[in-house]
Amino acid sequence: MAHACCGECAAAILEPLRALAPFALYFHNPNIQPLREFRRRAKSVQVLADAERLDLLVDLDYDPKRFLDAVPWDRPDRCLACYRLRLAETARLAAARGFEAMTTTLLVSLHQDHEAVRRIGTQEAEAHGLRFHYEDWRPLADRGHQEAKRRNLYRQQYCGCLFSEQERFGLTREHLYRGEGGGEIIHREESP
Numbered sequence: 001m002a003h004a005c006c007g008e009c010a011a012a013i014l015e016p017l018r019a020l021a022p023f024a025l026y027f028h029n030p031n032i033q034p035l036r037e038f039r040r041r042a043k044s045v046q047v048l049a050d051a052e053r054l055d056l057l058v059d060l061d062y063d064p065k066r067f068l069d070a071v072p073w074d075r076p077d078r079c080l081a082c083y084r085l086r087l088a089e090t091a092r093l094a095a096a097r098g099f100e101a102m103t104t105t106l107l108v109s110l111h112q113d114h115e116a117v118r119r120i121g122t123q124e125a126e127a128h129g130l131r132f133h134y135e136d137w138r139p140l141a142d143r144g145h146q147e148a149k150r151r152n153l154y155r156q157q158y159c160g161c162l163f164s165e166q167e168r169f170g171l172t173r174e175h176l177y178r179g180e181g182g183g184e185i186i187h188r189e190e191s192p
């Protein structure tokens with residue numbers, strides 16, 4: 001079973017996954033906020049799975065409280081708990097469904113802590129009697145971009161949680177209203 005974080009990363013590794021063994025994708029990402037972003041990413045995996053006739057399991061329960069309870073979101077190491085939250089559930093389901101091994105599309109990402117994904121994935125797989133299939137799929141990340149464009153899959157602009165969105169855009173002026181009128185927007189702290 002392959003945990004899928006998004007359509008783009010799943011598209012990147014379809015060939016190597018197919019070469020390994022019959023597999024199912026599993027979308028389980030309670031870290032993704034807010035709701036519409038969560039649904040866009042789930043849909044991108046569904047579109048890919050439909051087009052490629054892949055077995056797919058999707059956890060569509062949007063439950064941000066689950067993420068906030070399980071992940072120390074105010075600590076710099078929050079991502080480790082986030083990986084564990086997702087990979088532990090993947091391992092549990094994979095074992096329950098009779099799979100012998102699991103992996104994750106997080107191994108494609110250039111933005112994740114690759115070694116931590118490998119370590120936590122291995123720990124969670126072994127805790128459920130499974131083998132963790134590790135490969136360094138980062139060289140395929142660009143293929144994922146190209147495939148996502150070609151297939152018109154949704155491509156996210158931040159990792160997943162609201163904190164990562166703030167880190168991505170908080171210091172930019174992107175998405176701020178820039179009207180055509182002459183008035184200047186005054187930041188609240190600069191107001192008299």
Ligand code: SF4
Pocket residue numbers: 031032071078079080082083159160161163164
């Ligand atoms: S930045 Fe990404 S990996 Fe880290 S906690 Fe947020 S959603 Fe999870």
